[in-house]
Amino acid sequence: MVTLQLRQLDVPPGQRLLIHDVDWSEFEQILNELGEKRTARIAYSQKTLEIRMPLPKHEREKSIIGDLVKIILEELEIDCECFGSTTFKRQEMGYGIEPDECFYIQNHQVMVGKERIDLSVDPPPDLAIEVDVTSKTQMESYISLAVPELWLCDRGELKIYTLQSGQYQSVSTSPTFPGLPILDLVADVLTQSSTIGRSPALRAFRKQIRNLNSQISYGD
Template sequence: MVTLQLRQLSVPPGHRVILHNVNWQEFQAILEELGDHRAARLAYSQGTLEMRMPLPKHEVAKVIIGDLVKILLEELEIDCESFGSTTFKREDMACGVEPDDSFYIQNHAQMIGKERIDLTVDPPPDLVIEVDVTSKTQLEAYEALRVPELWLYEDGKLQINLFRNGKYIQSEISPNFPNLPIVETILRFVEQSRTVGRSPALRAFRKWVREQI
């Protein structure tokens, strides 16, 4: 058997490495060795670990969509706690994920001041965002963690997935923003940010939200 150190692995941007037969203790050790300050994102489900290195365009899309959600929450005066790309994991479910962005909305009050999350007692985030998601492992992990709402952005398309009866179903409506055409509007302003720039697009979006309320 050949044993490799993590530092021997080099994952180019836009690529991923999938490791099989990784037990929970090994997953925990990998998290610790890689640390928090890293570009790679991990997803773990039932012994399969995916390590992916995002492209710059992934990071740009992730940031703009997260900013749009934050503006929505602010302008609608919806309290939230943002946990970004925190590692959400449960040993009894043998899964762990690191979303591109995450928000506690309905459950925000009990997450105020939290520095560590234990999903055996804490709820999962109410809304998570994933950009360029192609891995079945991640979806299985989110289902296991029972994340209520998952936004997937890929190839210029936004898909809202709601957790129902153990599986995700697609929806045109976000329960967190039920009175707004979320899919159409988010895509419009993401595209606008590519032509006029991030700041003008965010200002225009804030103006649009205020007009709706």
């Protein structure tokens, strides 16, 4: 049997590496060896570990979509706690996942000041964002994590999923932002960012949300 060290493995940008029959202690060791300051993302489900290296386009899109959510929350004065690409894992359920972006919105109060997450007592994020997800391992991990709302962006097209009876179902409206045409808004900003640039596109988006907010009534 040949044993390889992680430093011997090279995952090219845009590619994924699947490692099978990885038990929990090995998963923890791999996380420690990879460290926190890295660009690679991981997903772990039922002893299958996936390591993926995002492309620059992926990082650009996930950053823009994350910024859009933050702008909406700020303009609508909705409190949140943002945990970015935090590693969420739980041994007894055999899964781990690192979202591209994630937010505690409905549950933001219980996460204020948290520096470490313990999923045996802490809730999962209310909203997670992933770009270019085609992996069964990732989706299984999100189902196990029980994130109620998941945004998946594939080739510039956003889809919204909500967890219903243990499975994700595609919906046309975000339950977190029910008064906003999120799918159209995200598509427009991603297109504009490629033509006029990121900053002008986000500034225009903020003005648009302010205008829409004057027409929308949000309850508590």
